[in-house]
Amino acid sequence: MIETFELRKVFGGRGGGTIAVDGVTLDVGRGEVFGFLGPNGAGKTTTIKMLLGLVHVTSGTARVLGLAPGEPAAMARVGFLPEHFRFPAWLGAAEFLDLHARLYGMPDARRRSRIPELLERVGLADRAATCLGEFSKGMSQRIGLAQALLNEPELVILDEPTSGLDPLGRREVMEIIRELRAAGTTVFLNSHLLSEVESTCDRIAVIKRGRIARTGSLDDLAGAQLEVDVRAEGITPEIRARIEAQARIARADGAHLTLIVKNAERLPFLTAALVDGGARLYSFAPRRLSLEEMFVRIMEESDAADSGPPMPKGPAR
């Protein structure tokens, strides 16, 4: 659905421009809910804008539904909710949707059935005639979402869809994303809110200063990795060596060790190494790293690590 290769954007042109996106390679498959994570200013919105043809690509390539970004034939099958969605304040909700449906070339009869249906879906059925200027932040975000679903898109691109929403509104948006996934729609979700990505996305990419720092499924990235809190006395150098064969020792403070383990299969080997080696084991507490911890870790990685080789692409589709 989306393929990019070494996508790059430099704003300000010749000479000292600002690099917003610096070689982003992505591959989003059909039916996937793909989370694009990164701190503010990392280049998420610019990447999305390049995918939509809003911003011109400096170098690299991008294909959306097999076509060049912004190509009308592709845009007919794409829905987009911009960040901080803005609208003409003088239009009524239904009228706004009607005008945008016309831009999709939707025939009259289809518009008459589709618009009330969408207003219902985003919970604005009773506000069809209300001017958008009178809408609250949450309501305008919802009308923006309805606008992105007008054409029953195959690919929906959402840029921070829950920004400015209260927890209830946020939950409603998440619910719509889950419905889209159930219907087989591909969703590209731009977000800096880890919880919403964690609860909806199949696969994620983490962008940091214009570059992809990690990409993969949620399990690959966060779920599988474990942090083990160990309290044990009498750890000999031999035991330590056996532990290091299975795990990375993140911290060692007397009898207190913090281990990072790649997956749960290695846990029995670790307890065996400790007990068989004669250490007195008081506690052994493994826990999964949350996406948030993973995210913080990636953000804290040194700049030297950033300039290393680009991370491998996600599974090809």
Added chain:
Amino acid sequence: MNSIGTITLMTFREAHRRRLVLTVAIMSLVFLALFTLGFYFVHKNAQFTIVGERPEVMNFFLLTGLYVVNFLVVVLTVLASVDAIAGEISSGTIQTTVTKPLRRWKIVIGKWLGLAAMLCVFVVVMSVAMIGIVYGISRYVPPSPVQGIALMMLEGLVILSISILGGTRLTTLANGVVVFMLYALAFISGWIEQIGAFMRNETLSSIGIVISLIMPSESLWRRAAYLMQPPTIRQLGFGPFATATAPSGVMVAYSALYAAVLMVFAIRVFRRRDL
């Protein structure tokens, strides 16, 4: 309906909802009512003076009225269009439009068409009303009214094209400044050109002509005024609306081409722009 038509429809809807249409209609009615009153008394008094009901006198007052209409066309065109693209870019509403299945040039053309249609309606309604008022009171009809009205429309379209082009690149405020400054420049150049012709000073004339080429709007008005004047005033050659050297038909063709080229540029700039 195709997408250009939809963009045009959005432009009409915006003008209507933002009370632009209503406000202009009310103010225009007030203006026409005052003009009627003024002209009625001028006409009534003129009958008892030495000048009498000479067509030159009627023409002078009609052209005064049309000159105000012309000025209103310029101002209203700028006010209505200066924000058309620049405003949507800065507010971000353009993002939902551009990401629909349509090419960017259609947005530019659609907006231009919507504003152009409103502008032409304004020119026709106001000019016809004014000519009608003068005719109703004094039975005076100016020469070539159709060409005159068409030229005023073209002037509005030139201004509109400049403003649309500016809107693809500049902020609303900067765009407004540029268009009005160009208009002022053209206005001055008209006078320079006329004074030059009157004094037979070729340098002055040339300066005026060069500026008219940079901004042809004012020469269109001068040609309109020239065509709508009785021959006697044309020969007099100098006066508030008289033109010693009426811009030629070539200037009209040049202006139409000028507007078209500006629109081509507007489309190019808008297509290349990051939104």
